[in-house]
Amino acid sequence: MRYLILVFIAIAQLGSVAWMIGGREWVLAKGREVRFVTEPFDPYDPFRGRYVALDFEAAHFEVPEEYKLAYGMPVYAILSVDEEGYASVQALQQDAPADDSRPYIYVKKWRSYQSYHDSRVHSLDADANEVKKIPYKYNLTLPFQRYYMNEDAAPEVERRYREANRRDSGEGEDATNRENYLTVRILKGRAVAEQLYIEGKPVD
Numbered sequence: 001m002r003y004l005i006l007v008f009i010a011i012a013q014l015g016s017v018a019w020m021i022g023g024r025e026w027v028l029a030k031g032r033e034v035r036f037v038t039e040p041f042d043p044y045d046p047f048r049g050r051y052v053a054l055d056f057e058a059a060h061f062e063v064p065e066e067y068k069l070a071y072g073m074p075v076y077a078i079l080s081v082d083e084e085g086y087a088s089v090q091a092l093q094q095d096a097p098a099d100d101s102r103p104y105i106y107v108k109k110w111r112s113y114q115s116y117h118d119s120r121v122h123s124l125d126a127d128a129n130e131v132k133k134i135p136y137k138y139n140l141t142l143p144f145q146r147y148y149m150n151e152d153a154a155p156e157v158e159r160r161y162r163e164a165n166r167r168d169s170g171e172g173e174d175a176t177n178r179e180n181y182l183t184v185r186i187l188k189g190r191a192v193a194e195q196l197y198i199e200g201k202p203v204d
Helices: 002-030 154-164
Strands: 032-039 051-053 060-063 075-081 087-093 104-107 109-114 136-141 146-148 181-187 190-198
Touching: 002 181, 002 190, 032 087, 051 154, 104 190, 154 190
Parallel strands: none
Antiparallel strands: 032 181, 051 146, 060 136, 075 087, 075 104, 109 136, 181 190
């Protein structure tokens, strides 16, 4: 009996792995390709193992008013894709979209770091009782922020990624380089990283 239980556990584990691999290949084969512009990641976030840690312009979403989202619950990020294939977040919602007319991503983790802030505007030209609203912001943990690759090549790619995404490009503090991006396949809320590009060229 004990032997049968061990066999059953082993089969279940193999089946789970096969399901994950099969699902990934399904998204890569059938999913829509979009581009996510990369950004510099926190310099204090260490490079760990066989992947390059990425950050994205689209991961930082700002709205003029607070969304009524249940804290800690997963969300669906509804995307807008421009003519060149670059994606940005257009809206967040906690219910799955009713159709696939627009691509969307299931996001398990997010945090809001600034809500409405009521502050009195002190200015000779402003009403002392005027309330200033600071936009509500979200940081999304997109499901492809780790780009896995060959262990020997990863450190050099990380160095190139950091250098290509430096803020001091002379184009302004918030400038991003659209030649640095990750292609992602998206299908029914699932997203799979496909290819990282640095300065317009695919990394090996």
